[in-house]
Amino acid sequence: MKKILILVLILAGVYWLWGREKPEIKNAGKTGATIVAFGDSLTYGKGAPREQTYPAVLAELTGKNIVNLGLNGDTGAAAPRRLPQVLEHRPYMVLIEFGGNDFMRGAAFEQTLASVSQIIDEVQAAGAVAVVVDTGGYYAMEKYSKAYKKLAREKGAVFVPGILDGIFGKKDLMSDQIHPNAAGYKIVAERVYKEIKDYL
Numbered sequence: 001m002k003k004i005l006i007l008v009l010i011l012a013g014v015y016w017l018w019g020r021e022k023p024e025i026k027n028a029g030k031t032g033a034t035i036v037a038f039g040d041s042l043t044y045g046k047g048a049p050r051e052q053t054y055p056a057v058l059a060e061l062t063g064k065n066i067v068n069l070g071l072n073g074d075t076g077a078a079a080p081r082r083l084p085q086v087l088e089h090r091p092y093m094v095l096i097e098f099g100g101n102d103f104m105r106g107a108a109f110e111q112t113l114a115s116v117s118q119i120i121d122e123v124q125a126a127g128a129v130a131v132v133v134d135t136g137g138y139y140a141m142e143k144y145s146k147a148y149k150k151l152a153r154e155k156g157a158v159f160v161p162g163i164l165d166g167i168f169g170k171k172d173l174m175s176d177q178i179h180p181n182a183a184g185y186k187i188v189a190e191r192v193y194k195e196i197k198d199y200l
Contacts, residue, residue, distance in 0.1 A: 032128075034064070037095045043070025043095070162191075164180070
């Protein structure tokens with residue numbers, strides 16, 4: 001009986017370690033001076049001064065130059081058109097944050113997912129680490145969250161879960177019904193930093 005218990009504990013330990021193993025990230029290990037934050041109004045930082053947006057706070061946390069290419073109102077479905085602007089900075093990491101506007105405007109989910117997939121592919125082909133930043137925050141966005149997590153794992157991209165979880169709907173952390181304020185963006189930056197710090 002004791003031998004069986006020991007065997008079970010060993011197997012459980014192996015399973016626990018295997019389950020916690022980080023996926024292999026494509027282009028990890030490369031270095032560079034520039035990170036590009038590519039997204040919509042959450043990346044742009046609507047609702048906060050420019051120096052208190054999440055990319056600005058993240059720049060302080062990382063000590064890296066972060067180019068903010070957030071665009072108010074942009075969608076994942078339409079974002080590939082801006083990829084040349086992203087890649088001209090020769091980034092070694094690109095933070096990809098889209099989905100909220102696609103959901104609110106009723107864009108085809110499959111098209112959004114295909115476009116985000118294309119962005120990841122082109123970013124990785126350019127030699128950069130792709131980081132999929134999931135909005136989360138709202139129960140109806142779970143469909144995007146699950147799909148983005150799966151996509152990131154399949155493609156060897158870093159995944160940042162639910163940046164708005166616990167922020168969305170809290171008046172002291174929001175500037176309006178959709179966007180965080182400076183305090184909210186600080187939390188977002190810390191969450192992104194937690195997931196990317198091993199690849200900086």
